[in-house]
Amino acid sequence: MKITGDQQLIKKMNKSIVLETIRHRQPLSRADISAEIGLNKATVSSLVAELIDSRLVTEIGPGESSGGRKPTLLLFNKSAGFAIGVDIRVSDLLAVLVDLEGNVIREKSVPLTVFSPDSVLDQISKTIRLLGRRLPASPYGIVGIGIGVPGLVDEKSFVVSAPNLGWDHVDLAGALTKEFGNNIHIDNEANAGAIGEKLYGAGRDSQNLIYLSIGVGIGSGIIVGGELYRGISNFSGEVGHMTVAEDGPLCRCGNRGCWETLASEKALLDRASAIWQENTPSLDEILKNAKQGDPEAAGLLNEIGSQLGVGLANLVNILNPELIVIGNRLSLAGELYEEAMLDTIKNRSLSYHRKKTHVDFAKLGIRSTALGAASMPITSFLTDPDVSVEEAAK
Ligand SMILES: [Zn+2]
Incomplete structure (x- = not known):
């Protein structure tokens, strides 16, 4: 049977919903997922099998049974990859390396004395390389980078203006893409902070x-x-x-x-x-x-x-x-x-x-922006989990 584009899209959406359910309700069984989102058990099982293959989900020992065979429980593999979040502040850069659940694995603060875009970009690249050095083994490595900027960032991640840094029209994402790939998100620092507190903090x-x-x-x-x-x-x-x-x-x-x-x-x-x-x-x-x-x-x-x-x-x-x-x-x-x-x-x-x-x-103190920035590439990565391990490992 030929699979049409629409079916592919629906499958991708369903897979993303299954993954989201596991992330928010873990540990849980395939039957729990089916009951929670209303997809039949066979479809859930086949999507879960793909998520296990792509190493975003793992199985753990059997849970409580309501009679009959005890079900195997599923966990989100938060260590399948990492993301880096950077907060460009007026006196320094704060950068965090997090797992896919936003737990801080490493952190680095770098003082800023020169604010020209080239100089700050150079510091950002160095810091990303430093945080990414000798990572624990994982199937995906660093899945993406998010950066919070004290200024106006348009819908295409373009920094329109950052008066405290003296920046005017800076293509931060474009400059970083060459070295670090496409999953790069730039946003205003308060927007990133809001997302950080919503996902992991007071909100x-x-x-x-x-x-x-x-x-x-x-x-x-x-x-x-x-x-x-x-x-x-x-x-x-x-x-x-x-x-x-x-x-x-x-x-x-x-x-x-x-x-x-x-x-x-x-x-x-x-x-x-x-x-x-x-x-x-x-x-x-x-x-x-x-x-x-x-x-x-x-x-x-x-x-x-x-x-x-x-x-x-x-x-x-x-x-x-x-x-x-x-x-x-x-x-x-x-x-x-x-x-x-x-x-x-x-x-x-x-x-x-x-x-x-x-x-x-x-609740995240001065890390709200860095953590919110790091969450953006994670959200993109997990919304499209069809990335194969081979592809990511290249
Ligand atoms: Zn004013």
């Missing part, structure tokens, strides 16, 4: 969430119905440039009174330098002083908390989210401004809108 059980990346600026990744909301050009989520004070401080975007001029790490440091002038402490020192009860430092953090609350109240009213996850560097000092932030959200948002909204801090 696992939430379908509607806003991940807020508070670093030098403020960005966000918005997940609606379990999927990242990307907008028409992949540029959604630039909440840091929401105007919250008509005549406020001048922003790097040219506008005045953007939220990030009042509530980001940079806003905190700008205020600190206005208070302490030439004796301005570093961010770490300010946080340390605030923790030790220094009233000026604590007051500064309170102010940042209130300013964060102002923007968040707007987002709560517009999006009525289930969860807001505060991520990136300022999330590490959450306890210093949480109360002021929550009070402001409470005072300024509409009561019916905030009723079911929960605010949390990133």
Whole structure:
């Protein structure tokens, strides 16, 4: 019988669903899969046999029987391959090597002093090679690479602009493809962070969430119905440039009174330098002083908390989210401004809108973006598991 394109496609889709079911419900039997997704047992068995052949699924000892022969249970082979996620931050690169379930196997942070695209690309390539050296044996090796960029990345993975790096129109994916293959994903750092927290962190059980990346600026990744909301050009989520004070401080975007001029790490440091002038402490020192009860430092953090609350109240009213996850560097000092932030959200948002909204801090700490970036090539790889071992081993 000649298999038509449509049948091939349906088979591929079914196989992908079987694999997804094993990943999320493991350990389970073939009969469990059949009951869960409604495909007949013969079809499930044949798809499982192919997944075992391609070494993405393994069998383990028999499970509980409800009478009769005990069924063999299936497990997702999380060690069938690895992925690398890179977070390009303003002072360094954070790169992680993960297994197919997103567990960190290796990690490397590389300081950045020169920000030209060529120099950063060179550092990224070196770091990828370093992390990929002497991997544990696996059928697929490194299945792909994901990179989070602090800037605008279009739907074709093209970096349109990254002002903090001084980048304008950089084809990062194109440059890396020559050496590392086609499964390369570039995305905005807050989008990657949102995906990271959704898959592995604070947002696992939430379908509607806003991940807020508070670093030098403020960005966000918005997940609606379990999927990242990307907008028409992949540029959604630039909440840091929401105007919250008509005549406020001048922003790097040219506008005045953007939220990030009042509530980001940079806003905190700008205020600190206005208070302490030439004796301005570093961010770490300010946080340390605030923790030790220094009233000026604590007051500064309170102010940042209130300013964060102002923007968040707007987002709560517009999006009525289930969860807001505060991520990136300022999330590490959450306890210093949480109360002021929550009070402001409470005072300024509409009561019916905030009723079911929960605010949390990133569970992955500063790794949200790197892990989310690493998950992107894994998702592509697992959605099309028809890659043969031979093909991958070449
Ligand atoms: Zn702005």
